[in-house]
Amino acid sequence: MVGRLLQLSRAARFRLWAVVTAARLRRLGGRLVLEVDEVPRLLGLPTVEIDGYPGTLTLRIGREVKLGSGLVIDLAHGKDGTIDLGDRVVFQNGVRLQPWGGAIRLGVAAQIRDRCELKSAGELVLGERAICGRNVTLHCEERLELGAKVGLAERVTVIDSDHGFDGSDTFFMDQPVRSTPVLVGANSFVSTNGVVLRGSVIGENSVVAAGAVVNGGTYPPQSILGGIPARVLKSLADGAHAAT
Template sequence: MKKNIFDRLQGGEAVPYTDPQHFQISEAAARTTKLLIELNATADTEKVRQLWGEISGEPLDATSMIQIPVYVNIGKFTRIGKNVYINHLCSMLDMGTITIGDNVLIGPKVNLLSEEHPVNPAERKALMVKPVVIKNGAWIGAGATILPGVTVGENSIVAAGAVVNKNVPDNTIVGGIPAKIIKQID
């Protein structure tokens, strides 16, 4: 049986826009967009949880909260742990998978990006993915961007506005563009 485009991407394949399976991405994104319109139009916390469950395929834990609006392109590749707070305007591109551990704080206007394009201009219209992992107890500050393939370590802090292109060790504060280690947390 031929793998679907999402399996191929997550397996490390760069998939061009001309790929015959590319329509699967558009179909999945359209389904998610329809649900996001409804999710982002409600102030009812339980309705947000229910709709997030439809988008991701996994219910949002009762101890976690997503402030609207929130944006995700596919959704079924995002996992959110317990006691997580996601502030307004979080944007997630999740075809490479996004895993958010327990006790995580995500500030407003944060970008979690698991998708990228090849550097070579001749291949740039292809899509590639790498997972993003936010480990337990991490805090992602307002306006920070986490790039594909990055793991933010346990209890670490990403300063507001940082662009993180390398893994963040556990118990570390990083900041800047590109993010650099500022200090260790005792």
């Protein structure tokens, strides 16, 4: 009986949040499209931050999704955004989602741990059971994909774009943005403080060492990558082992 009452209360709180959010967006010329298979488990209701006049926010939520406290959905001026959460997705606390004209798509049972930031102007995709450790940053301008069962340890950064810098007096933010898709293959692991930059394609079942910087390029499956810039140190296919 108590469980049923809690479930009804949770559903009522979420419906009220949806009504209020939709009304806020409408007042600013935007729109909320909400598709919910099952009301998520809530440690707190999401905060929607709106910059200027938003477009359409499409929010899809699967079954048994958990939303931690302090979740922020940050909407950019004049841009549509999509957040697509598969079944059993888990957000811990303090996560920030920025669908700035793009989509953020999380596969079944993906986990986003405390204080992560996911920003997308393109297609940011996490596969089934992918895990982002605490304070991970994912920035997508074009396409950033983490395959199924990929693990990112604490403070990892993955980004598919950068600003050019030509040595002139032009402010770096005013210089052209360059983007090249990034792919981290299935069942790979990026260790603490690892950085994966635009144009990087890491084969499946690979490991990136702590503090390594993968500065573009294609790397074969079962690689152990390390260094700045990263290179293949060993191949797991040859019987090497790595600790994660």
